[in-house]
Amino acid sequence: MSRLSKFYTFLVFLFLYAPIVVMIVFSFNASDSTGLLEGFSVKWYRVLMGDRAIMQALYNTLILAVASSVAATVIGTLAAVGLDKWKKNWVRTGVMTVTNIPMMNPEIVTGVSMMLLFVFMGRLVAGSGTLGFGTILIAHVTFNLPYVILSVLPKLRQTDPHLTEAAQDLGCTPLKAFFKAVLPSISTGILTGMLMAFTLSLDDFIISYFTTGPGFQTLPIAIFSMTKKRVKPDMYALSTLIFFSILVLLVLINISQARGENKRARQYKKGEV
Amino acid sequence: MKKRSALAHKMAVSPYMLWSALFIVAPMFFVVYYSFTSADGGFTLGNMTQLGKYTDTFLRSIWFGFLATFLCLLIAYPLAYAIAKSSANVQRTMVALVMLPMWMNFLIRTYSWMTILQNTGVINNILDALGFGRVKMLNTPGAVILGMVYNFLPFMILPLYSVLAKLDPSVVEAAQDLGGNSLTVLSKVILPLSMPGIASGLTMVFVPSVSTFYISQKLGGGSFDLIGDVIERQFQQSYNYNLGAAISLVLMVLILLCMAFLNRFTSGEEEMVV
């Protein structure tokens, strides 16, 4: 990279990371100000650990993310496998168009539209108070599904169409052939989709905000109600912790990817000789 | 045998089809239904006729969204190009670094900007110490747009990066070989070839910018209401679902129109660029 582009890259990353640096620095602030540094302390981390509501919200968020990403992965992978073999006709085009709706629509509209459905149905069935874990789970599965489908479909297209046949040829039943030949070769796509779904679910605020009730608070919603008032550095402490866990995760993924690539490159060279 | 496997494939799609009918298509109908009914369920055009008083808000949202999208493109393109030009390992690290902030809660990131921009914030403290005096930055339109650019910039960088990384270097060399200088190569070869990435980046930034509701409240101090704020209030404060639905419907249609315009650049229905 030239000097100029290095400098430019540095500036953009400075912009991207400025608020994160501020957040990390102030999470160690001795006072409860988020604007003025008054000495170093880890007391906000202690406060955070003692905050039952936050810990409950964290727990809720994780449960929701796991449940919704797993459900979306199962339904979405099945759908992708079926759609891949589906001949191009209006049904397929229709399904693909519908799949794009949650990705194209503004999140607020998705959230609001589901809220209307839940509220309407809730009135019909139970009177009120329908919004809660069930509804937010449905909402998360719904917005996760397109990401799973769209990361599995290209993988399916890349796999050799004769793979299933080769497995059947060697003695697999059609179902077994799917599990032994197709599934392993699209597993990276499935994993990507699931990870994407998981992180989207963890981070989602807007759709959650419209589809959950007071009985089920996720972390982003807890943060939202706190930022309505004055934020205390314990929120920063929480975000700092999340930031570093994701950082570690990314570094690990990066290293393993780099290793895999180098190994493959080495093997390929050997194969050529 | 042909037919049996076709049936199995249809069965595999059916849970998803049922799910999307119930939770993607049906909610869209409810938006329309609520838009044209009153609170007691009767048909009315009243919600639509009320929309006139939000014209300013709509215009402001679109204007801010447009500015933020344009700024994102301007900032992101050189960066994406620089990343795409670097070595494989550097590319991986850079992409990870671009994505990392997206996984931080956006409320916190936005709030953090508040503390940076406020009159007693980091920037103003520095300016003050240097003797420039304090500048009002928070609660201005600039702050709102900055919030949008900040939050949605990665959505522009990533699709641009992915088309630029796939760009065949020999195409660029061919253009140079045929006598193009850097500027013509950029405008006649690189830019046209990165159109799909540009289009998808524009959509991915424009849609959330136009419809945001938190950024404007925090960084604009409530004086620059956006359409998202209005919708949020209808649903979470005044509980006027019918009016809220009507505004959402119009927002949706407006965005669809903008996308139809943008889609002229793109090709390929199911491609995902991120």
Place this chain on the structure above:
Amino acid sequence: MDNNVIIDLRNISVKFGEEQVLRNINLYIRDKEFVTLLGPSGCGKTTTLRVIAGFLEPDEGDVVFDGKRVNGVPPHKRPVNTIFQRYALFPHLNVYENVAFGLRLRKLPESHIKAKTAEMLELVNLKGFNRRNVASLSGGQQQRVAIARALAVEPRVLLLDEPLGALDLKLRKDMQVELKSMQQRLGITFIYVTHDQEEALSMSDTIVVMDEGEIQQIGTPQGIYNEPKNAFVADFIGESNILDGTMRRDLFVDFSGKRFKCLDKGFEKNEPVDVVVRPEDVDVVAAGEGMLRGTVTSVTFKGVHYEIIVDIKGFKWMIQSTENQNVGDEIGLDIEPDAIHIMKKSVYSGRFGDYSSFSEEFDELSDPEEEEDI
């Protein structure tokens, strides 16, 4: 019919929607035979293979294996295995596990699997490749893994779908020899699909020439080359000059305005026929001598011989000769009676045979990897 027939296709027809892909195919294959299905892309050869493998059920007709009808028997229960066009190796498994795949499904003891896999890898010269990732192998090596994988489960019949199509010319020649000797050593029936006539001629015991979903001719390589049944076969196998002629009576045929002696009989008196003369069977003589006289329009050096195009009354003949000629010269041509082959008129008559332009033929043969055959 012999009793050592292993596969018998009876009146097989297959339709894809409106398109008739196979039309009334009748074919029997003997045990331990090397049979090649030969034809241009879209002729139905791969479809025939898929019918035998069980990936496709015929709309009409019976597939008989060892005297038993096997229609409706799924692929995993048929004692045949396939080598796929692009090998279809499992990318998530290493070389060893790919070869062991079929054995594991049969729940064989680990020691047996190990021995068999080692034996197979040795057979295909891939000893020591056990733990290699299949993606890191070259095309030829992947091909060998595919062969080892299919042979490991000891099929009675091996189906090969253009297995050498993706390899470069040199490697293809080597593999042809290797496959043939492997087939003879193992005593397995090979059914081989290709569009390469040279490959078919050099490897097969029996060649089945197909076009437009129908079998055009079944025979030995020599039989097919020397006695093509119609203009299509004559044109597809080797080079040929195909002319309109009239059978005057037994042993005498008229074409190119002259009467020739030939060895064919059994036609009607004055029956219109197609006459085939192979380019290497034409002798060049001085102008004025010989039966025919024409003008040289082009000469191409081919190494062992010259390829000479001669215009005789507007028909462009191809002649292969070891002697060079000058473009524009008048030369005489002589044809021995045993060099003339007479065919009955067919739907293919008049579609082939003239060498005024031979680019079309080259187009078809030049890119074997591109097409996904049906």
